[in-house]
Amino acid sequence: MDKAAAHPAPPPPGGVLWSLTGDIRGLLMLPAALTLQVAHPAVGAGVDEHSVFRTDPWGRGERSLRSLQLWVYGGEAAAEEGRRLRRLHRTIQGTDTRGRGYHALTPANYAWVHATGFPVYQHAARYLVRPMTEAQERKLYAEWLQVGRVLGIHDRDMPPTIEEFWPYYRKVLAEEIEATAVVRELVATDGAVPPPDRGPLVLRLLLRALWPVILPPFARFRAFVTVGLMPPDAREAIGLEWSDAQERALRRFGRVVRAVVPVLPERLRYLPLAREARRRHRLSGSDRPSR
Template sequence: MSAADGGPDPGLYGPGSVTWQCHGDPMMWIAGVRALYLQALHPRAVRGVMENSDFRRDAWGRLLRTADFVGTLTYGTTEAAEQAGARVRKIHRTLSATDPVTGERFPVDDPELLLWVHCAQIDSFLHIIRRSGIPLGPGQADRYVAENRVNARLVGLDPSEVPGDTAALAAYFERIRPELAAGPDARAVDEFLRSPPIHPLLVPGRNLVWRPLAALAYGSLPAYAHQLYGRPAPAPRSVTRRLRLTGSLLRSIPAGLRWQLPPGHILKAMRRMGPGSRPSPYTLRTAAAILDRPGRA
């Protein structure tokens, strides 16, 4: 039953979507860090961030706000998601930045920049989810990319201009690669992600927990990103093994405990939609098994 039928509002995705099932996975945090590494390789996109945010002093706040935005779009009501998108579009309309090469001023909501940020994020989410052990089949991966055209619309893009499957997403990255570079802004992001400033008492925890996870996110980048950053890339097989091990470890933490962390979008969605809406990779496995049965079209 949908909200239109008088039932609970499933939001923009709903429990039947691949996005709903994937975005509750704890490996999304590593995927988010990978997305930051990738997004920073577009000189204009990263300049827009550096000029219009307090990234160096409030990077944690930015990360949490991004996670809150993704959580609202995925698990919030339709109204909450639309309002979140409207707020982001309103903010972006007022911002501009200076091209680090030409000195030209450009709007932060330039569709080309919004498209880069979107594609880098979706590629990172999908890459980490699949590589860390969640068995998305090709059809489910394509569906995930298509579903997230909703996300693109909310930040101000025309969904018809956004890649709608994995082949189109790969073609987009082939097209955009000549425009990518690791300038001073990208290196500042890299430096922060490798060793974010924190209270001295928390340094041991940063070194023990954060640095290995950030290194894993970096290691999962495509080869051209490693070349641009100028740092050696670990062996792909080793990265995949570590991603699967980390995924197994994080997924062993009870979901109810993980989902207690603020802002609690998943728990709110489950209260609204019922216990059958619980995000789980097992749901995706079951769906894949049904689709792959002999005799199914």
């Protein structure tokens, strides 16, 4: 194995993911990607049986978000994060809802988890950023393949071109995807979610006191962006309902987001790892990252 294969580099500064992944709008896209991942019976069973998303949702979310940021902005730490994730998934196995044995690192399962990010980013950007050009979509897919290498996904396990991706994606939607138990929980508006346990003590205490009031609208908003920012064909494959009125509301929300976020100062627009990576890139004397 050559050095490039053993230590794959993350996508380069100035690319599509460099701008998109660390932008706070990416936070709105992640629930749709996660829900599409766990709609696969094997992935859903693995999360259902082995994840702490019910007992520690905020901690799991924080760890997942940091991991995602490292794939793109981590430099030499990106490959180590990929190796850490593979070690973490070595013992995750069981039986899915169709009675089939599964292992988290089975190539088809592991690749699907990664693959979902591309159609969700491509679709959600239409609402929250701007529709991508064909060239941008191709660049995004090429960068997503590079992230896959960081995660230890072999080239043979992912469609090598965007033209080959869509038939693969539609085949998985047609043959595998379903409304798993985890999907139903992620889009529920009446589930029990503990108050946030991260951040300053005063804020945590305040949120704990107000959580009975905050939780219902928070759950409705989470379900709204989860279902709305999921590609329509994936939404249909899972069986998630989406009305014309909801579509109009999402478009209005998107217009507000597109107007507000680009004028925010960098400390508010970008997540911490992204801000630091952008700062280092500027200090290195390289071209200014694309915005």
